[in-house]
């Protein structure tokens with residue numbers, strides 16, 4: 391028997407360069423953020439003239455271009471400084487739920503030569519790490535801009551910002567001028583800083599609003615030029631991806647993920663062109679992927695609880711009271727060979743957490759005078775999505 395070569399029956403991929411649609415790709419053009427880029431440049435201009443730039447806080451929800459715009463403006467600012475005969479270094483480091491100590495250590499090790507990257511993990515205080523950082527920064531010339539992405543995730547951020555923003559005036563930094571840019575999804579970050587830090591870290595604010603369908607269409611079209619081969623995108627595909635993402639949160643990451651997944655689906659169906667129905671399937675897959683990531687963070691008990699409520703929903707018994715959830719949950723545990731929690735009270739605790747994390751919706755009922763209050767719960771997503779990602783075999 392002659393073995394079939396699967397490549398022989400495949401049409402050419404719709405993609406020219408799929409990586410252009412991924413997060414790590416830094417586009418040369420960043421459309422639809424001209425005003426934010428202009429404001430940014432205004433705040434950063436002193437750095438192009440060899441002076442200390444103002445500190446900046448960039449706020450906005452996820453996927454609104456805070457990072458991509460920041461990288462873009464930093465490149466322009468470094469070029470401008472160079473044209474003016476000045477030296478500007480930019481350090482961009484994600485806070486990644488780090489402590490101020492480990493964040494500082496990361497930067498120190500990045501700035502050190504390879505054979506000196508031995509900054510110890512233990513035994514030193516944050517103050518020691520900051521001293522090491524000042525030492526490294528003082529080896530640079532001109533102006534330095536430190537960009538702390540997801541700054542609200544840094545443990546100990548208050549004193550970090552206090553120290554860094556005073557470092558020039560205290561003489562810790564005597565060779566370079568330092569500006570700090572913080573990026574955050576959390577608009578209340580400013581209010582979490584102590585009065586003394588707010589005072590010394592006086593900064594400008596830049597706010598990024600959601601994209602509308604028109605913005606997203608432009609962004610996707612720009613990327614699609616390099617990502618897809620000519621003629622492989624049905625003309626309705628980009629408007630559809632843009633409209634779906636705009637209707638949700640106006641998030642460019644979501645729009646790009648949808649476009650990329652639509653191409654993957656078209657390839658899997660062995661089609662020469664991406665069509666609108668591929669976007670529909672892509673949407674389902676992207677949603678499933680997101681729910682799967684969130685389900686990964688749940689405990690086994692919490693997973694069994696949402697499966698129990700999904701079961702109630704397909705049996706049209708939802709919304710459900712806690713007592714009924716408990717017995718449905720116990721049945722799920724039994725089927726899966728898990729030991730159930732022994733009290734309704736502990737299930738109730740998990741219900742609260744699941745509600746907070748967006749898996750469930752709680753409905754409050756009032757039985758009128760003397761009747762007391764009680765709660766029922768329903769799923770905040772389609773039950774099939776739960777069955778798909780938890781793989782219970784319960785559907």
Ligand SMILES: Nc1ncnc2c1ncn2[C@@H]1O[C@H](COP(=O)(O)OP(=O)(O)OP(=O)(O)O)[C@@H](O)[C@H]1O
Nearest residue numbers: 412413420421452453454455456457458609642643
């Ligand atoms: N105006 C734009 N032009 C081109 N690409 C964009 C634009 N805005 C966002 N993107 C792309 O969308 C994705 C998300 O953008 P980015 O990482 O900058 O968002 P963010 O606001 O920093 O989000 P988060 O807070 O979740 O990190 C990236 O792939 C980015 O390249």
